[in-house]
Amino acid sequence: MRAxxxxxxxxxxxxxxxxxxxxxxxxxxxxxxALYHAYQGQYxxxxxxxxxxxxxxxxxxxxxxxTLHYHINNAEFxxxxxxxxxxxxxxxxxxxxxxxxxxxxxxxxxxxAFRLARIHFQKDQxxxxxxxLARIQGxxxxxxxxxxxxxxxxxxxxxxxxxxAVTVLQQVHADESLSGFVAYNLGxxxxxxxxxxxxxxxxxxxxxxxAGDDAGxxxxxxxxxxxxxxxxxxxxxxxxxxxxxxxxxxGPFSNQALLRAGWAEDSxxxxxxALVPWSLLVDREPTDVAVQEAMLALPxxxxxxxxxxxxxxxxxxxxxxxxxxxxxxxxxxxxxxEGRFLNALIREESxxxxxxxxxxxxxxxxxxxxxxMELMASHDxxxxxxxYLDLEDLRSKLIAWKTSLDSFDDLIRLRATNYEPLLPAVxxxxxxxxxRIRLRLEQRKHLADRLQAMLTAPRPDSLATADERIAxxxxxxxxxxxxxxxxxxxxxxxxxxxxxxxxxxxxxxxxYHKRLTEAHEHLHALNADVDALTRQYEAFVRTRQAATxxxxxxxAQIGQLRERAGDALQRVNTLMARQGHMIEVVAITQLDxxxxxxxxxxxxxxxxxxxSYDRAARAQADGESQ
Amino acid sequence: xxxxxxxxxxxxxxxxGGAYGRAAETSDxxxxxxxxxQVQEVKSDVLSIxxxxxxxxxxxxxxxxxxxxxxILLAKGDPVRVDAVRLQIDGQxxxxxxxxxxxxxxxxxxxVQRLYIGNVATGDHQLEVLVDGKLESGADFSHSxxxxxxxxxxxxxVGLTLAGPDSGNAPIALGEW
Numbered sequence: 114m115r116a117x118x119x120x121x122x123x124x125x126x127x128x129x130x131x132x133x134x135x136x137x138x139x140x141x142x143x144x145x146x147a148l149y150h151a152y153q154g155q156y157x158x159x160x161x162x163x164x165x166x167x168x169x170x171x172x173x174x175x176x177x178x179x180t181l182h183y184h185i186n187n188a189e190f191x192x193x194x195x196x197x198x199x200x201x202x203x204x205x206x207x208x209x210x211x212x213x214x215x216x217x218x219x220x221x222x223x224x225x226a227f228r229l230a231r232i233h234f235q236k237d238q239x240x241x242x243x244x245x246l247a248r249i250q251g252x253x254x255x256x257x258x259x260x261x262x263x264x265x266x267x268x269x270x271x272x273x274x275x276x277x278a279v280t281v282l283q284q285v286h287a288d289e290s291l292s293g294f295v296a297y298n299l300g301x302x303x304x305x306x307x308x309x310x311x312x313x314x315x316x317x318x319x320x321x322x323x324a325g326d327d328a329g330x331x332x333x334x335x336x337x338x339x340x341x342x343x344x345x346x347x348x349x350x351x352x353x354x355x356x357x358x359x360x361x362x363x364g365p366f367s368n369q370a371l372l373r374a375g376w377a378e379d380s381x382x383x384x385x386x387a388l389v390p391w392s393l394l395v396d397r398e399p400t401d402v403a404v405q406e407a408m409l410a411l412p413x414x415x416x417x418x419x420x421x422x423x424x425x426x427x428x429x430x431x432x433x434x435x436x437x438x439x440x441x442x443x444x445x446x447x448x449x450x451e452g453r454f455l456n457a458l459i460r461e462e463s464x465x466x467x468x469x470x471x472x473x474x475x476x477x478x479x480x481x482x483x484x485x486m487e488l489m490a491s492h493d494x495x496x497x498x499x500x501y502l503d504l505e506d507l508r509s510k511l512i513a514w515k516t517s518l519d520s521f522d523d524l525i526r527l528r529a530t531n532y533e534p535l536l537p538a539v540x541x542x543x544x545x546x547x548x549r550i551r552l553r554l555e556q557r558k559h560l561a562d563r564l565q566a567m568l569t570a571p572r573p574d575s576l577a578t579a580d581e582r583i584a585x586x587x588x589x590x591x592x593x594x595x596x597x598x599x600x601x602x603x604x605x606x607x608x609x610x611x612x613x614x615x616x617x618x619x620x621x622x623x624x625y626h627k628r629l630t631e632a633h634e635h636l637h638a639l640n641a642d643v644d645a646l647t648r649q650y651e652a653f654v655r656t657r658q659a660a661t662x663x664x665x666x667x668x669a670q671i672g673q674l675r676e677r678a679g680d681a682l683q684r685v686n687t688l689m690a691r692q693g694h695m696i697e698v699v700a701i702t703q704l705d706x707x708x709x710x711x712x713x714x715x716x717x718x719x720x721x722x723x724x725s726y727d728r729a730a731r732a733q734a735d736g737e738s739q
Numbered sequence: 740x741x742x743x744x745x746x747x748x749x750x751x752x753x754x755x756g757g758a759y760g761r762a763a764e765t766s767d768x769x770x771x772x773x774x775x776x777q778v779q780e781v782k783s784d785v786l787s788i789x790x791x792x793x794x795x796x797x798x799x800x801x802x803x804x805x806x807x808x809x810x811i812l813l814a815k816g817d818p819v820r821v822d823a824v825r826l827q828i829d830g831q832x833x834x835x836x837x838x839x840x841x842x843x844x845x846x847x848x849x850x851v852q853r854l855y856i857g858n859v860a861t862g863d864h865q866l867e868v869l870v871d872g873k874l875e876s877g878a879d880f881s882h883s884x885x886x887x888x889x890x891x892x893x894x895x896x897v898g899l900t901l902a903g904p905d906s907g908n909a910p911i912a913l914g915e916w
Binding site (some may be wrong): 164 | 745767768770774777781784788789790791793794799800802804805808810812815842844847848850852853858867898
C-alpha cells in the first residue's frame with residue numbers, strides 16, 4: 114500500500130525545489146558567499162564554505178560576537194538544505210536532527226522537524242517521516258504551515274490512508290504556489306479513497322485553476338489529463354474530450370492528451386474528429402510513445418472512415434517510422450555498449466542549464482540519448498545519473514587538487530631555498546639588536562621607576578645636571594683636601610666652598626619641580642619612540658615567524674592530504690565505473706523493452722498495410738462492379 | 740489487432756506522466772540505492788578534503804598578516820544590472836570580472852561574491868572600483884569610486900555594496916567587516 118506516493122510527492126518536490134533558504138540582508142560575508150554558490154546550484158562549494166564557517170563559529174569562545182551569529186539558525190538549516198540539494202540525504206538528516214536536538218525555540222524546532230520529515234519522505238522512509246512530523250508541537254512558523262499540512266497529506270496518501278489525506282487537504286488554504294498541487298492531490302486522494310465521482314469533480318476543478326508559473330501550469334495540465342482519462346474510462350467521452358482539450362498543446366502532457374483526445378472521439382465513433390489531434394501528434398518527436406501510438410491510430414481512423422487508401426499510406430508511414438526507430442534504438446544500444454552514452458552525459462556543453470537532459474537529445478553524434486527522456490521518468494535512474502555527474506565533478510576536483518598539492522610542494526621548496534641561506538644571518542643580527550633593545554628598555558624602566566619614586570620621596574640630587582654633579586664632586590674634593598686645617602686661608606676657602614654648595618643646593622632645590630616635570634616630559638616623549646620601536650620589533654617578529662611558517666611544517670599535512678585525495682580518487686573511479694555500468698544496464702534494458710514494443714508495432718503496421726490495400730482494392734472493385 | 744493500444748489504463752497513463760505506481764523494488768533499484776549510499780559517503784570525504792585543502796591554501800598563500808579579501812554585494816531590491824567590476828589596489832589592477840546571468844541572479848537574491856583575495860602589507864591602502872552596467876531603462880552606466888582602507892595584523896575583509904544611480908543609495912559603498 115506504500116506504492117503510490119510519488120505522484121502525490123510531485124507537488125512537494127516542485128515546491129521544495131523553489132526555496133533554498135534566505136534572501137535577506139547578509140551580515141556575514143562568508144555565509145553570503147555560501148549562498149552565492151548555492152543560488153547558482155554550486156552546492157559543493159556552498160557546503161565547503163558554510164561547513165568551514167560553522168566549524169569556526171562553534172570553535173569560538175564567544176560566538177555571540179561573530180557576525181555569523183546573526184544567521185546561525187538559518188546557516189544550520191542551510192547546511193541541511195545544501196546537503197539535500199547535493200543529494201546527501203544522510204548528512205542532511207543529521208544536520209537537521211542536530212538543530213532539532215539543540216536548545217532552540219519552538220519555531221525553529223518545529224521547522225527542523227518539518228524539514229526532517231520532508232527528507233524522510235523523499236527517501237521513502239515513511240515511518241520516520243511520520244515520527245518527525247509528530248514532533249511538531251505548539252506554534253508552527255507561518256511560512257511553513259501549509260507545507261506541513263501538505264506533507265502530512267502526502268504521507269497519509271503514501272501510507273494508504275487517503276481518507277485522512279482528504280481531511281487534511283480540505284483544510285489547507287494554500288497560496289498560489291501550492292494551491293494547484295493541493296487541489297490535484299485532493300482529487301487523487303479522493304480517487305484512492307474510492308470516491309470516484311468526487312475525485313472527478315475535484316480534478317475538474319483543479320484543471321480549471323489559474324496558474325502563474327510553469328509548475329502550476331504543468332500540474333493543471335496533469336489534472337486535466339487524469340480527469341479526462343477517468344471520464345474516458347467511465348464512458349463519458351464528451352466530457353473527457355473537454356478536459357483533454359484544456360491541456361496545453363506545448364506542455365509536458367500534451368502528447369498524452371492528444372492521444373487520449375483522439376481515442377475519446379474514436380470511442381464516440383467520431384472518427385473524423387479523431388483525425389484532428391492524431392494528425393497533430395504524428396508530426397511530433399518520433400521517439401515519444403504517444404507519437405508512435407498515434408502513427409497507428411491515425412490510419413486506423415481513416416480505415417474506420419472507409420478511406421482505406423489513405424489508411425494504407427498512413428500504415429506505410431508508420432512502418433517506415435518504426436523501422437527507422439528500431440534502427441535508432443539499435444544504434445543507441447550499440448552506442449551505449451561502446452560507452453558513448455556516459456561520455457555524452459559528461460559533455461560540458463550539455464550541462465550548462467537546467468534543461469540539460471533535453472539538450473542531450475540534440476547533441477550531435479549522440480544517438481544513445483534519443484530515448485533518454487523516458488528513462489529520466491524514473492526517480493532512481495535520475496538519481497543514478499546525477500550521482501554519475503557528481504562523481505565526474507569530484508573526479509575533476511580531485512585531479513586538480515593533486516596538481517595543487519604538487520604546486521604547494523614546489524612553493525614550499527622554493528621558499529625554503531630562498532629563506533634558509535638568509536635567515537641565519539638575519540637571526541644573528543636580530544639577536545644582537547634584540548639584546549641592545551632589551552638593555553635600553555631596561556634602562557628606561559629603571560628611570561621611570563626612579564622618577565615615580567621621586568614623586569613621593571623628593572631627591573633633588575638625582576636631577577642634577579652633569580656640570581652640577583661635577584661641581585658638587587669638586588666641592589666635596591676641596592672639602593676633603595681642606596681636612597681639619599683651620600688656618601685663615603683654609604677658613605676662607607671653607608666659607609667659599611660652603612657658599613658654593615649653598616648656591617648649588619639652592620639651585621637644585623628651587624628648580625626641583627621644574628626639573629621633575631621636564632624629566633617626566635622627556636620620559637613621555639621617549640614612550641612614543643619606545644612604542645614605535647615595539648611595533649617595529651613585533652612586526653619583525655611576525656614577519657620572521659611568517660617566513661618560517663611559509664615553508665616549515667607542511668610536509669605531513671600535504672602528505673596526508675595527497676594520500677586522502679588519492680584514496681578518494683580511487684574510490685570515485687571505482688564508484689563511477691559501477692554507477693556507469695548500472696546506468697548502461699538499466700538504459701539497455703529499457704531500450705530493449707522499447708525495441709520489443711516497436712517491433713510489435715511494426716508487425717501490426719505490416720499486417721495493417723496489407724489489410725488496408727486489400728480493403729482498398731475490394732472497395733475499388735465493388736465500386737467498379739456497381 | 741489495434742485495439743489493445745486503447746487499453747492503456749489510467750494507472751499506466753499516470754505512470755507515464757509522473758511515476759505513478761511503483762512495483763516492488765527490483766535488484767537494479769536496490770543496487771542503485773546501495774551505490775547512492777556509497778556516493779554520499781565519498782562526497783562527504785571529498786568535502787572534508789576540500790575544507791582542509793582550502794585552509795591549507797589560505798595559510799600558505801594568504802597568511803592572516805597580509806590577507807585582504809574584497810566582496811561584492813548588491814543593494815537589496817535594486818534592479819540594476821551589473822555587467823562588470825574592475826578593482827585596483829594601490830594602482831594595480833587585481834580583478835576585472837564580467838558577470839553571467841546566473842551570477843547576477845545569485846547576487847540579487849542576497850548572495851555575496853568574493854571577488855578578490857590577495858596580500859597587502861599592513862598600513863593604509865587605496866582601493867579603486869569601477870562598475871559597468873545597465874539601468875532598468877536599458878541605458879548604460881559606469882561609475883568609479885576611490886576608497887582608503889587600513890590593513891591591520893588580522894585579515895582584512897572589505898565589502899562593496901553596489902547600487903544603481905537611480906536607487907537613492909551610494910552607487911558603491913564600502914563596508915568593513
